[in-house]
Structures are given as C-alpha cells and as structure tokens.
Amino acid sequence: MRKLVILGAGTAGTIMFHKFHSSLNRNDWHITVIDGDENHYFQPGFLFIPFGIYKKRDVIKPKRSFYPRGSDFIMCAVDRIEPEKNRVLLNNGAIIPYDYLIIATGSRVVPEETEGMVAGEWRKSIFDFYTVDGACALAELFKDWQGGRLVINITEMPIKCPVAPLEFAFLADWYFSKRGIREDVDIHFVTPLPGAFTKPRASQLLGDFLLKKNIGVTPEFAVARIDNEEKRIISWDDAKIPFDILVTIPTNMGDEAIARSGLGDELNYVPTDRQTLRSESFENIFVIGDATNLPSSKAGSVAHFQSDILLENFMSIVEGRQPEARFDGHTNCFIESGFGKGVLIDFNYDMEPLPGKYPFAGIGPFSLLEESRINHYGKLLSRWMYWNLLLKGIEIPLDSKMSMEGKRL
C-alpha cells in the first residue's frame, strides 16, 4: 500500500484530493490529508465584506464538508516535513510517513514583518482585508465612516491575488459614491510596482480606471515602516504618505512549517519546477497553489489549472516514466471594477493579458481586458462554482493551457 500525503486542505489541496481520489486505485494507495484549521475560506470573497456585499458566513464552510466520509483527514497543524526521511511531523507528536507528498500549504499575510503595522493603530486606523477578521473590522468602520484620506498600500510583492488591492480601490469609489460621500473620501493607491499592475496592457487599462475614478496613484513606493502617531507610511527612501485610514496588504509569505522544514526560500515558498510542478530538491514531492515559488500569480484559478498537470505528472512518475505534462503559467482573474461591472484577464508565463472573449473565442460570454456587466456576474458566479463544483471535484471544462484563440495582439 503506497502512501500519498497532501499537506493543506485549502483550494489546491482539496482539488488535488478529489483528482487523486478518483484516479488512484484504493487497493494500492492510501491518501492522507492534513490541515490545522477547521475552516475553509473563500478568500476572493473577503474583498466584498468591507462593502457589505458579503457577510462572514458567506465565505466560510467547514473543511471536512468537502471530503467524503471515511477519508483520512487529520485535523492538526504541521510542525515540519523531514524530506530526507519521507515523513511529516505534526504538532501533536504524530509522525506521518509518505511515499509521495503534495505540498499545498498556501500563503498568508504577515503584518508583523513591517515595523509599525501591528502597533497602536492596528484595526483602529490600519486594516487589512486579506483575513476575514480584518475584512469584518473594515465593514464595521465603513458603515459609519464620514470620510477622510483612504490610503490603500501594497507592502511587498509577490502577493496572492495581485488585482485585489485595485478592486478594493474601485469598490471603495463605488461604495462611497453610493453613500453620497465620495467627495469627502480621498482615495489613494500606493504600490511598489512601477504601475497599476505588472503586465503592460492590463496596467494601462487599470491605470486609466484609477484616473477616471479619481483615485490617486503613487507607484514605486516600498513601505519601510508605519508611523502610528503621525499616521503616515514611510518608504525606504524616506518618502511619506499621510492617511486617515490605511488599508494595507501586508507581506505575503508561505507557511511557517515550510521554513521549519528547511524547504522554503526567503519568503517560505518552495522552489518548484515551473513546468512539471515537482519540487526542485526532492523527487517524491510536488507543490501546488500559493505554496510554490513559481513566477505565475498566486490565485485559485492557477491551482485549478495546475491540478491536471500535476495529476498527469504524478501518474507518470509513480509508473516509472518521465513527467511530460507542462504547466504554462495559465491564470485568469475577474477584476471587480465597481458599479456592477468587471474585467476579465487571462494570461500565462509568456503572454500578458490580451483582449478577446472567454472561454469561447468570438463568443464569450466573458470579455477579456474589457469592462462588462457579464464579467461582474461571472465574479459573483465564481463563488457558487467554487463551493459547489471546484471543491467537490466536479470537473469544470476550462482548458488548463491558456488559449490564444480569438485574442487580439
């Protein structure tokens, strides 16, 4: 009986569990899933909580509900992996040996990395929305807030869901307009990037939106510390930006267990072959989702597109063949642009987001690199698809590989 262990029962871990569960022979393989948190979070939903569109209960479900009864699901945090010994050590002292390991431990925000972030003003005038508690705290604040200077700041790249800070700015513009106090809110977007986004054409489109929506932009600002007394963010080259309310995206890092295992880079991400998804250091370890160090975005859609590649390569390797499936870095993302509209972007390692239609070239129904109402509904629909299809292992017929069909260069 060979043992397959999946570390992490989030998006990537759950998708892979279902793929393995339906592909591997139950008499030959025992699958174990390990996670220390009872709750499964629909993270793309956090963005909507500060604006009253979703509530906490809309974005949380018990992790176990996505695993069939009788699954070997261990609810315990991981202390570390001992890859030379092919085993995982848990916080409760248990030792879990494996023949193959799938690391799906994700990424999280670490506000403690920045001086002054988790100090006197934390959750008073300094907030994050990358945690459900942070998003809920913002919802409480925004309900009664009468206006002032709202600064949205990305601390350090890479972050998961790189478009979310922009979406927050767009939604803030919409929300305060709806409340009739938009003139009293000065929204300012501060980023270490040279523009609104990393890819040129998308960056231009999104930059235009910021302009049209009267959202100020300060690019190339790398925050060094936050002055809680004067309420200012200060960059490494001593530039200062004042705020009344700061919505920060703190430094994103991989799981601490990865650091303790000696498997991670300087941000606790696991060095992974960008095409085969195998660990660069250990032949029997695969990595998927946010936990990798791949140059692709950290997003749920990426985990989804990676999953078929990983499965195929896993099957090749356990059958003694070379892994031949190649992940092309495919990502897509609905960007909420406010007022009931959204933009969809679709890209991979080699090709930036281009205009066109998705998933059917020429037909759509979703428009790429263009604002539309249908894109907004697509974003809302994705929550239903997530809970009811993706996490239940029901196949969503979207190509893992990005398609150039119908795209206009």
Place this chain on the structure above:
Amino acid sequence: MTLKQFGSVNVEVDDDGHLANGAIWSEDLARDIAKEEGIESLTDRHWLVINYMRKEFQAKGDAPSLRKLTKESGVDTKELYALFPKGPAKKAAKIAGLPKPKGCI
C-alpha cells in the same frame, strides 16, 4: 535587442535595458552603467552588493530579490536604498550586468 550607450561603448540590451550578453561585463562598464543610473561613483559598499549579486547569479541562475539581498549580503534594506535609490535589486542587477531578477516587479 536594442543598442544602448553606456559611457563610450554601445552594448546590446534586453527589453528591461539590462545587458543582453553578460559575458561583456567589466568593472569599467559597471561604472558607466551606474553613472547612467544616477550613481556617480561606486564605493566599496556598492561593490560588496554587486559582487554578491554576481556570485548568486552564477550559483542560482537568477539575481537575488531585495529580501534575499537584505538577508544575505550583509547590507540592510535602508542602506541598499541609499546605495541604489528606487528599486535596489533591479538597479544593482543592471549595474552588475545581470538580467532583472525573476521575482522582480
């Protein structure tokens, strides 16, 4: 590939403006690139960072990110920003004749 002038030489650069062919790098060229980047002269501290970056690139095939630089070169972030203003990892890589770090924005 386009040509760019640094000091008195014309070299091929990639889309990011970094040297297309790392083999032609020299300390003199580094000084010319630095001048172009607004750094009038390179001190021992600059060279410490440049040499560390070149060593890392040789070993790993990628110039280190800012975070790695801070952790391992012996030069902290504040000083890195003072030595190579506005985007030290990218700027130092350029002067060191290396492509832009992959993790770079």
